[in-house]
Amino acid sequence: MTRLFRIAIDGPAASGKSTTAKQLARLLGFRYIDSGAMYRSVTLKCMTMHLDPLVQRDEVAKVAQSLDIQFPDLGLVSNDGKDVTKLLRQESITRSIAPIASNPLVRQAMADKQRLMAQTLDDRYAGYLYRGRCTQGVIMDGRDIGTVILPDAELKIFLVADLKARAERRFKELKGHDGLEQIMKDIEARDLADRTRTVGPLKKASDAVELDNSHLSLDQQVQQIQQWVHQRLDLMQASP
Ligand code: CDP
Ligand code: CDP
Ligand code: CDP
Numbered sequence: 001m002t003r004l005f006r007i008a009i010d011g012p013a014a015s016g017k018s019t020t021a022k023q024l025a026r027l028l029g030f031r032y033i034d035s036g037a038m039y040r041s042v043t044l045k046c047m048t049m050h051l052d053p054l055v056q057r058d059e060v061a062k063v064a065q066s067l068d069i070q071f072p073d074l075g076l077v078s079n080d081g082k083d084v085t086k087l088l089r090q091e092s093i094t095r096s097i098a099p100i101a102s103n104p105l106v107r108q109a110m111a112d113k114q115r116l117m118a119q120t121l122d123d124r125y126a127g128y129l130y131r132g133r134c135t136q137g138v139i140m141d142g143r144d145i146g147t148v149i150l151p152d153a154e155l156k157i158f159l160v161a162d163l164k165a166r167a168e169r170r171f172k173e174l175k176g177h178d179g180l181e182q183i184m185k186d187i188e189a190r191d192l193a194d195r196t197r198t199v200g201p202l203k204k205a206s207d208a209v210e211l212d213n214s215h216l217s218l219d220q221q222v223q224q225i226q227q228w229v230h231q232r233l234d235l236m237q238a239s240p
Contacts, residue, residue: 003236005030005128005137005229006118006152008145011159012191012202014166016213016221017141020159022075023222025139028229029126033117035142035149037077038110039101040088041069045079046100047092053099061105069113091178098190102197107144111200114140114149130233143194146205155232156208157225163187165214 007024009017018034025032042064046053053060070078077085087093100106118138127136140149146156167184174183194202204210209228213221 003133003135004121005135005154005233005236006150007137007139007225007229008150008153008156008205008208009139009141009159010143010146010157010202010204010208011141012166012194013187014170015159015161016169016218017159019218020213020221020225021139021141023218024225025074027222027226028128028135028137028139030128030137030139031071031117031121031125032074033071033114033138033140034075034077035110035114035140035145037071037088038069038113039097039106040093041077041079041084042067042106042110043093043097043100044084044087047096053096053103057103057105060100060103061109064100064103064106064109071117091174094190095186098193102193102199104199107200111149114145118150128229130230131237133233133237135233143202144200146208147203148200151205154236155225155228156205157228158204158208158210159221160210160212161214 007030009021011017018036021032024030045063045067046060049063051059051063068080072078075085076083077088118140121136121138125136127134142149146153146158163184167180167187170183170187171180191202211221211224
């Protein structure tokens, strides 16, 4: 029987979750589910419909329930069959997410979709061969994956990095559209909103491993996580 291995990666904005998750998914032949992209997708759809997320809360929830969000390939996102990957990371979306992500009905709709996705594996994900046994798996990143969405995940990582390191990395990515100071302020504001919302706040699960990558390269941290995956697989092998 093929084993299923679930990795939950949570952490504050720009801590390296999606880059790490993608690289790991490639190495392990696991499925990658970007839960942040799902909240971004709902936000994009609400913006095109000119909904006011603070006033039209039920309409926003309906969008979250009915929007068909898929990850057709590593890093790609489609909404109702349309590739929206390039649209999702716009600053206008990033700044508009908070009132949508704090809507409990939206979170419930996302949780239902995320749990379903984490259960369904298909032939596209070859899985990982370790000590002669194949493991299929899923890596999901976000804010509440280890605490709410997959509380019994086989491995939970809480990724952190200094605010300055995170802002500098985002600054490089955005190629100077916003100044470093502005990016720092935006990240701080988003972290605060994420940490203080009532439903599904950003929080380290008690059984998560914290990894500070302020001074780690991407390769170093991926290697560290892969070591943890091996340790868990050895444990699973010892007690099947
Ligand atoms: O990549 P970055 O850290 O900028 O953001 P993201 O992971 O794409 O998530 C964007 C926003 O979606 C976050 O600031 C959260 O407000 C929200 N989010 C959430 O509420 N719950 C999740 N599981 C993932 C994202
Ligand atoms: O998904 P999240 O918002 O947590 O972060 P990300 O978009 O994956 O990472 C933000 C940036 O940090 C990316 O450009 C990564 O390549 C970079 N990064 C890094 O320089 N060193 C690391 N150890 C991890 C990420
Ligand atoms: O190098 P050392 O054996 O001290 O630590 P590690 O195996 O790299 O693990 C670092 C931390 O990750 C430990 O303190 C544990 O809290 C956590 N960990 C865990 O909970 N379960 C594992 N199978 C491996 C690590």
